[in-house]
Amino acid sequence: MRKLIYLFAILFLISCNTTSERPHGEVLLQPHNDLSQKEAEQLKEMLQVKINEILHGDFQVKVLPNKTFPKEILSENKRYRTDKIAESLSEEANDHKIIIGITHRDICVPDYKDKKNWGVLGSAYPPTYKSCVASDYRLKNKKRDLWKVVVHEFIHTR
Numbered sequence: 001m002r003k004l005i006y007l008f009a010i011l012f013l014i015s016c017n018t019t020s021e022r023p024h025g026e027v028l029l030q031p032h033n034d035l036s037q038k039e040a041e042q043l044k045e046m047l048q049v050k051i052n053e054i055l056h057g058d059f060q061v062k063v064l065p066n067k068t069f070p071k072e073i074l075s076e077n078k079r080y081r082t083d084k085i086a087e088s089l090s091e092e093a094n095d096h097k098i099i100i101g102i103t104h105r106d107i108c109v110p111d112y113k114d115k116k117n118w119g120v121l122g123s124a125y126p127p128t129y130k131s132c133v134a135s136d137y138r139l140k141n142k143k144r145d146l147w148k149v150v151v152h153e154f155i156h157t158r
Contacts, residue, residue, distance in 0.1 A: 023057035025096035027154065030089060031066045032103040040066075040102065046147045054151060055158075069105070075117040079108035082123035082133045089131035098157050100150055101133040104142075122149045124156035132157050 027047065031040040040063045048061045073084035080103070089099040112118035121139065124132035132153035136142040139149070 023055050023059070023158070025057075025059055025098065027051060027059050027061045028064050028092075028097065028099045029061065029150075030064045030099055030101045032069055032085075032101055033066075033105055035066070035102055035104050037063065037066060043102065043147060043150065047150060050147055050151055051154060055155070064099075069103075075108055075110070077108075077117050079106045079117055079119055081117070082107050082109055082120065083125060085133045086123065086125050086129045086131045089133075090129035093130035095130065097130070098154060099131040100154060101131065102146070102150065103133070103135050104137060105135060106137045107133055107135045122153040124153045126156050126158075130157055 029040050029044055029047070031037065044061045044063050048059075051057065051059050051061065069080050069085070070088075073081045073088075075081050085101045085107070089101050093099045106119055107123070108117040108119050109123050110117060112120075119138065120135075122132060122134035134146065134149045134153050136146045136149070139145045
């Protein structure tokens with residue numbers, strides 16, 4: 001009987017997979033318009049720590065060269081449409097490479113409930129796009145809080 005108990009205990013321990021893989025991938029920050037490379041690098045340093053800490057992962061954060069928004073993504077009330085930004089960013093993205101657009105400009109979702117071009121802090125469109133957008137335009141403490149918006153939107157892409 002004792003041998004049988006030891007056998008079951010050994011089989012149980014062997015069947016437990018304690019080496020589960022940590023979430024990992026590449027996070028690419030795409031600064032837009034007047035958000036400088038220096039600001040993007042500072043955000044990168046914060047995100048490198050926070051994303052891995054919060055998600056218990058192994059994500060590498062990198063900064064891409066600054067891009068200018070095309071005029072086609074500007075809504076009639078002068079806000080940049082997050083759906084169009086996410087669509088343009090998603091061409092290079094996949095399950096292990098998420099691209100996050102960041103800007104100082106006012107951004108909006110095209111339709112929110114009964115509101116058209118509703119202003120937001122950020123937006124993601126899972127599972128359609130493996131990209132998201134965040135803006136500090138509506139934040140009171142821009143330097144302190146932008147990383148929180150970025151992490152929130154990043155989590156939606158997972």
